[in-house]
Amino acid sequence: MKEAQVKQLFSYPIKGLTPHPIQGVTLEEDCGIRGDRAFALMFVDGSDTPPATLVPWMSKAHFAVQNDWPKLAKLECFYNAETDCLTIRHQGVTLLEAATETQPERDRISAFFTGFLADAEPTPEARHPQYSPLQLVGVRSGETRYPDRAPVHISLMSQATLDALTEACGTLIDVRRFRPNILLEGIAPWEEFNGVGEEFYLGESKIVITARIGRCANIEVDPDNGDRNLRLLSVLKNRYGHLQAGVLAKIITPGSVKIGDRLTSVQ
Numbered sequence: 401m402k403e404a405q406v407k408q409l410f411s412y413p414i415k416g417l418t419p420h421p422i423q424g425v426t427l428e429e430d431c432g433i434r435g436d437r438a439f440a441l442m443f444v445d446g447s448d449t450p451p452a453t454l455v456p457w458m459s460k461a462h463f464a465v466q467n468d469w470p471k472l473a474k475l476e477c478f479y480n481a482e483t484d485c486l487t488i489r490h491q492g493v494t495l496l497e498a499a500t501e502t503q504p505e506r507d508r509i510s511a512f513f514t515g516f517l518a519d520a521e522p523t524p525e526a527r528h529p530q531y532s533p534l535q536l537v538g539v540r541s542g543e544t545r546y547p548d549r550a551p552v553h554i555s556l557m558s559q560a561t562l563d564a565l566t567e568a569c570g571t572l573i574d575v576r577r578f579r580p581n582i583l584l585e586g587i588a589p590w591e592e593f594n595g596v597g598e599e600f601y602l603g604e605s606k607i608v609i610t611a612r613i614g615r616c617a618n619i620e621v622d623p624d625n626g627d628r629n630l631r632l633l634s635v636l637k638n639r640y641g642h643l644q645a646g647v648l649a650k651i652i653t654p655g656s657v658k659i660g661d662r663l664t665s666v667q
Contacts (some may be wrong), residue, residue, distance in 0.1 A: 401587055404663040405561055406603070408575065408583040413479040414486075415546045416438040416465030416472060419576050419623075420479070424658030431542055432552045433581060435481055439538035439545040440633040441513050452637040453506075455537040457550050461527035464534055466626075468526035469517055470510045473626035481540050500540060507625065509536045523617050523628065526622055548572030548592065549648070554581040555613060556592060556663075557646035564589035569630060569637050576623035577632070578615075580646050584663060590640075592647045599666040604655030606666070612644040619645070 411560040413436045425433050426443055441464040442455060479500075486509060496512050499505040514534045522529040538544040547553065557580040560620040565573045573648050582602075584592065595609040601636045619632045636643050 401591050401598070402665045404584040404587045404592075406582055406657060406659050406663065409657070409659060410579070410581055410583075411436045412579060413438055413464055413481070413540075414467075414477060415460075417469075417475065417477040419579060424656060426656050427554065427602070427607070427651045427654055428542075429654050430552055431545070432547075432554045432651060433454040434542045435540060436554075436581065437546045438540055438544055439479070439536060440543065440603055441510075441534045442537045443530075444533045444535050445530070446532075449541075453537060453539060454544060454546075456544060456630045459527075460548055463546065464513065464517060464528075465618070466621050467529060467616045468522050469520055470523060470621040470626045471517060471520040473621055473623055475516070476526065484540065501534065506536050510534055525617050551650070553610065553648045553650055554607070554644055555648055556580055556582045556584055556609070557588070558587050558592050559583055559585045560587060560589040561592065561645060565632070565635065565645075568635050569632070571630070573630075573644045574623055577619045577621070577630075578646055579618070582657075593644075595665075596647060599652065600649075601655030601662070601664050601666060602649075602655075603661035605651060605657055606653035606655070607649040608652055609647050611648045613646040613648060615643050615645055 409422045409425060411422055411433055412419055413435055418468055428434055442462055474490060479486045484501050486498055557578055558658045562573050562575055588601045593612055596611060601609045620628050620630050622629050
């Protein structure tokens with residue numbers, strides 16, 4: 401892979417919830433995208449003491465996420481970091497507006513999601529299938545981050561790969577199923593895999609692509625209604641012989657990147 405162009409950028413302020421399209425962002429060496437997966441909904445199992453706000457990184461088994469609890473996809477959750485306001489809507493109706501900086505407001509958010517999942521069914525593969533109270537953890541300052549993997553990274557995927565999956569499935573594949581930070585255009589299907597181990601300039605930053613991304617059941621969940629309505633894992637396995645899509649990258653040199661910027665090989 402020699403060159404591509406940034407088509408879309410996404411951040412995910414609360415792990416497992418609504419993607420936030422963005423026009424530009426600064427990539428940071430030890431942070432990736434500041435504010436990306438800064439918050440999470442942590443299960444409080446059999447404890448009278450809620451977790452602290454600054455919970456360190458943990459695996460997704462400790463959190464409520466769409467691949468385990470697809471009902472979460474029914475909600476539209478928008479977090480404004482400037483005003484510290486989380487707005488939760490369903491079918492255009494506002495269900496909650498709350499901040500994250502005070503404990504009473506955080507408790508309102510936690511109580512909302514605890515109640516919302518009270519009658520939900522987890523997926524058969526759920527890492528945490530037991531229903532239990534939820535507590536919002538994390539802060540907007542960048543001190544916390546809850547990606548699926550502990551090392552700081554960003555994720556990239558190509559539009560052509562989505563187009564190939566659309567053809568294979570016979571239905572349009574929404575990029576939100578795969579939750580990348582960066583959607584690329586101008587390269588062939590699956591060509592992003594060829595960049596693993598190589599360094600690239602991305603906008604004003606420099607990155608190294610480190611690994612392919614192994615996929616879970618979340619890609620089978622409709623990002624609008626929460627229904628698990630597409631057997632994408634079977635398509636990947638039967639047609640392509642693997643369960644991977646998109647790649648991870650580590651930031652070598654920080655810098656800004658925006659829609660339309662180029663991804664070019666260092667070599």
